[in-house]
Amino acid sequence: MEIFALTGWTWFWFVVPLPLLAIWAVVSYFTDKPKEDDPE
Amino acid sequence: MNPTYVTFILYLVVLLAIGITTYRMTNTMSDYILGGRRLGSWVTAFSASASDFSGWLLLGLPGAAYAAGFGQWSLWIAVGLAIGAMFNWRYVAKRLRVYTQFSNDSITLPEFFENRFRDRTSLLRVISALFILTFFLFYTASGLVAGAKLFEGTFDFDYHNALLLGAIVIVAYTFLGGFLAVSFTDFIQAFLMFVALAITAIYGVYQLGGFGALFEGLANVSPSLTDAYAGTAYEQATGWDPVGAIGIVGIISALAWGLGYFGQPHILVRFMAIRSHKEIRKSRLIAMIMGVVIPLYSSLLVGMIGIVAIDGNLGDPEQVFIVLVQMTYNPWIAGFLLAAVLAAIMSTVDSQLLVSSSALTEDFYRRFFRREASEKELVWVGRISVLLIALIAVFLAWNESSSVLELVSYAWAGFGATFGPPILFALFWRKTTRNGALVGMIVGGLTVILWTFTGYEIYEIVPGFLLGSLAIVLVSLIGKGPDKEITDEYDKVVNHL
Numbered sequence: 001m002e003i004f005a006l007t008g009w010t011w012f013w014f015v016v017p018l019p020l021l022a023i024w025a026v027v028s029y030f031t032d033k034p035k036e037d038d039p040e
Numbered sequence: 041m042n043p044t045y046v047t048f049i050l051y052l053v054v055l056l057a058i059g060i061t062t063y064r065m066t067n068t069m070s071d072y073i074l075g076g077r078r079l080g081s082w083v084t085a086f087s088a089s090a091s092d093f094s095g096w097l098l099l100g101l102p103g104a105a106y107a108a109g110f111g112q113w114s115l116w117i118a119v120g121l122a123i124g125a126m127f128n129w130r131y132v133a134k135r136l137r138v139y140t141q142f143s144n145d146s147i148t149l150p151e152f153f154e155n156r157f158r159d160r161t162s163l164l165r166v167i168s169a170l171f172i173l174t175f176f177l178f179y180t181a182s183g184l185v186a187g188a189k190l191f192e193g194t195f196d197f198d199y200h201n202a203l204l205l206g207a208i209v210i211v212a213y214t215f216l217g218g219f220l221a222v223s224f225t226d227f228i229q230a231f232l233m234f235v236a237l238a239i240t241a242i243y244g245v246y247q248l249g250g251f252g253a254l255f256e257g258l259a260n261v262s263p264s265l266t267d268a269y270a271g272t273a274y275e276q277a278t279g280w281d282p283v284g285a286i287g288i289v290g291i292i293s294a295l296a297w298g299l300g301y302f303g304q305p306h307i308l309v310r311f312m313a314i315r316s317h318k319e320i321r322k323s324r325l326i327a328m329i330m331g332v333v334i335p336l337y338s339s340l341l342v343g344m345i346g347i348v349a350i351d352g353n354l355g356d357p358e359q360v361f362i363v364l365v366q367m368t369y370n371p372w373i374a375g376f377l378l379a380a381v382l383a384a385i386m387s388t389v390d391s392q393l394l395v396s397s398s399a400l401t402e403d404f405y406r407r408f409f410r411r412e413a414s415e416k417e418l419v420w421v422g423r424i425s426v427l428l429i430a431l432i433a434v435f436l437a438w439n440e441s442s443s444v445l446e447l448v449s450y451a452w453a454g455f456g457a458t459f460g461p462p463i464l465f466a467l468f469w470r471k472t473t474r475n476g477a478l479v480g481m482i483v484g485g486l487t488v489i490l491w492t493f494t495g496y497e498i499y500e501i502v503p504g505f506l507l508g509s510l511a512i513v514l515v516s517l518i519g520k521g522p523d524k525e526i527t528d529e530y531d532k533v534v535n536h537l
Contacts, residue, residue, distance in 0.1 A: 007267055010110050010269075017119045021122050021123065021126045025329060026325060
């Protein structure tokens with residue numbers, strides 16, 4: 001499969017891993033919330 | 041007067057002003073090399089990314105993308121680096137921040153190793169400081185060479201004058217303001233370089249008619265440029281020629297660049313300096329999106345746009361960003377964008393100078409000669425160390441065809457394999473012993489240095505990291521386990537997280 005002259009796997013490696021890491025950073029921002037009594 | 045000149049001069053004046061302002065905020069050694077652990081999340085995020093990427097993000101990666109498009113190693117290395125950066129922020133940052141404070145408020149990595157393992161012989165501290173000084177000297181020199189070549193290429197400056205000018209400005213603000221100056225200038229520099237890259241990439245894609253036109257343009261030049269698994273050989277005279285697949289070893293080597301993150305002292309020290317570990321999640325979010333993912337994408341695209349947009353073939357692929365900017369924008373905007381290259385180089389050199397200075401001051405001077413030295417005396421020794429290290433780096437960089445540039449990938453691999461495994465095991469494995477860390481450090485570092493003699497074509501960090509880790513596990517399990525005092529501290533840190 002080719003999209004804009006790129007093979008499917010090249011597309012995958014170009015489009016998936018980096019945005020996935022950005023999404024992980026966003027999700028972990030909310031899930032890692034420190035508790036109120038968390039020491040410094 | 042040439043507008044590019046004016047922009048450069050303005051930029052350098054701002055850096056010096058920051059050095060003078062932060063001079064007054066720097067009173068203790070902790071202030072000088074760690075900013076008194078009071079960095080906010082934005083400054084931490086941007087300064088970590090700026091000191092990480094160096095001129096490589098604006099010269100090296102676009103150059104690789106220009107020479108091979110999606111093929112060879114450019115896309116894989118970007119993916120590997122982004123994964124390494126995320127794991128470093130997600131798992132190492134918080135633990136390192138907390139552990140270094142619990143371990144007798146350690147302010148340098150060598151000091152952390154000594155305190156973490158209660159090493160009364162100081163061998164861990166000395167060996168790690170020696171590795172830091174060795175690898176950084178060449179890293180710093182290569183940065184100075186790159187900066188001088190930028191001045192030389194942009195303004196027709198004499199190479200040696202350019203080298204001295206760059207070194208004087210960097211040394212001036214690092215000498216005066218220490219860590220705070222370096223971090224605040226890094227913040228501005230990161231902003232400058234990321235904006236410059238993003239603007240150039242977005243405008244370039246837009247001018248070519250969108251992503252479809254860009255990728256089809258690449259395929260028309262050579263089919264290997266649009267295939268992540270293909271190899272490409274680039275020559276100015278002949279252009280882009282397919283050379284078969286890069287193979288699994290090539291892909292692993294490129295992805296393995298990400299392992300280097302766990303051992304880079306100039307990046308790890310940012311985690312140690314953040315105001316509170318609670319700020320790390322916000323820093324991570326800012327750094328990953330604005331300091332890693334967007335810049336890496338932009339950097340790759342800039343190289344690929346160059347293939348389609350620039351007439352003729354470049355003699356040096358690493359000039360692609362500079363040529364593209366000079367070709368596309370009026371001299372005022374070009375001056376601003378090219379100052380970003382200087383920013384990228386400076387922001388790494390200054391951080392490396394400072395970490396080297398801290399190794400000399402804290403790990404040698406205070407440890408062996410003047411245990412009772414006052415804070416004021418130490419700050420001044422730190423400043424003189426910056427000057428001394430910069431002088432040696434200038435000396436190494438003096439020869440224009442100096443081979444120091446070749447040593448950059450050694451330095452990244454060297455740090456990654458020397459400090460990566462000991463840091464990870466120190467933070468995550470309770471049973472790690474002082475001997476295990478020491479042997480692991482030496483095995484990792486020496487493997488990188490000696491790997492070239494084996495003739496196997498895999499990036500040195502892969503065997504270095506694996507053998508270093510293996511050495512830590514084996515030596516820790518064979519010898520006497522860690523003392524109760526050490527495991528108690530480990531438990532305290534884990535409970536605190």
